Amino acid sequence: MIKLLSIEYMKLRHTRYFKVLSILWVVAFLAIPFATSGLLDYLDTTVGAISEEIPILPSQLPIFDFVDIWQNLAYVYKCITILLSFIIIISVTNDLDYSIARQNVIDGMSKSEYLRSKIYFILAVSLIATLALFILGLVAGYSLSPVTDWEYVVRNIEFVGAYFLQVFSFLMFCFVIALLVKRAGFAIALIIFWVYIIEPVSSSIVTYNLGSSLLGDMFPVESSWNFIRMPIEKYFLRPVQEFVSFQDLSIGIGYIGIYLLSSWLLITRRDL
Numbered sequence: 001m002i003k004l005l006s007i008e009y010m011k012l013r014h015t016r017y018f019k020v021l022s023i024l025w026v027v028a029f030l031a032i033p034f035a036t037s038g039l040l041d042y043l044d045t046t047v048g049a050i051s052e053e054i055p056i057l058p059s060q061l062p063i064f065d066f067v068d069i070w071q072n073l074a075y076v077y078k079c080i081t082i083l084l085s086f087i088i089i090i091s092v093t094n095d096l097d098y099s100i101a102r103q104n105v106i107d108g109m110s111k112s113e114y115l116r117s118k119i120y121f122i123l124a125v126s127l128i129a130t131l132a133l134f135i136l137g138l139v140a141g142y143s144l145s146p147v148t149d150w151e152y153v154v155r156n157i158e159f160v161g162a163y164f165l166q167v168f169s170f171l172m173f174c175f176v177i178a179l180l181v182k183r184a185g186f187a188i189a190l191i192i193f194w195v196y197i198i199e200p201v202s203s204s205i206v207t208y209n210l211g212s213s214l215l216g217d218m219f220p221v222e223s224s225w226n227f228i229r230m231p232i233e234k235y236f237l238r239p240v241q242e243f244v245s246f247q248d249l250s251i252g253i254g255y256i257g258i259y260l261l262s263s264w265l266l267i268t269r270r271d272l
Helices: 002-012 016-046 066-097 100-106 111-144 158-181 184-209 220-225 232-236 246-268
Strands: none
Touching (some): 002 066, 002 111, 066 100, 066 184, 100 111, 158 184
């Protein structure tokens, strides 16, 4: 595993896109909690209380309380997973477009080893992102949360694991798309179009026009996003799902299995 990961890293470490996208992701990751805190303070002075029904200042919302912080951060951070997906897409399409994958096979790497190297890399990226979420959550929580007892720190911490599954699932989805399309620009455009237009519209039609929320949750990207449901509405006294449901996990993990099988078939059953 370490050998295959080192091969992937050697191929990426000097590439401009890897450095630029990694820096963008790190900057966004670090900036989000502090920018949010600054925005809430600004809203205190410009807007005041949220509403007559909710007579509290924006900065008084328990966004960074340990009871809420894991779901809040995981939900926001899953929105920037798209930056990590670009690294996976460009890496895979470059391997195919410039015959790097074929050269790896010629040099003695089997197709299954090549597949494992990509999956291990996606797994490593997912673990790094999850570890970063956990560390930053602790830093932000201990800095901004009024309660820091351990029982509150670990409450709802399952959202950290849900974030790992979301990142891994989405990156595997992008991996399969990259294997199918084989062109970085087209694959990235397709992913953006699918994530922000095709799937939201299709899911909304199925959910609201056909009245089937279950079928609306069965779309591939939606299945990974549903690991962490939107939490912000609870601050406006609306009901939200504050746990990771078994149904969402079952659908999402099922898709991960489909991605693993699809990538294995695409790599082992055709010419690289």
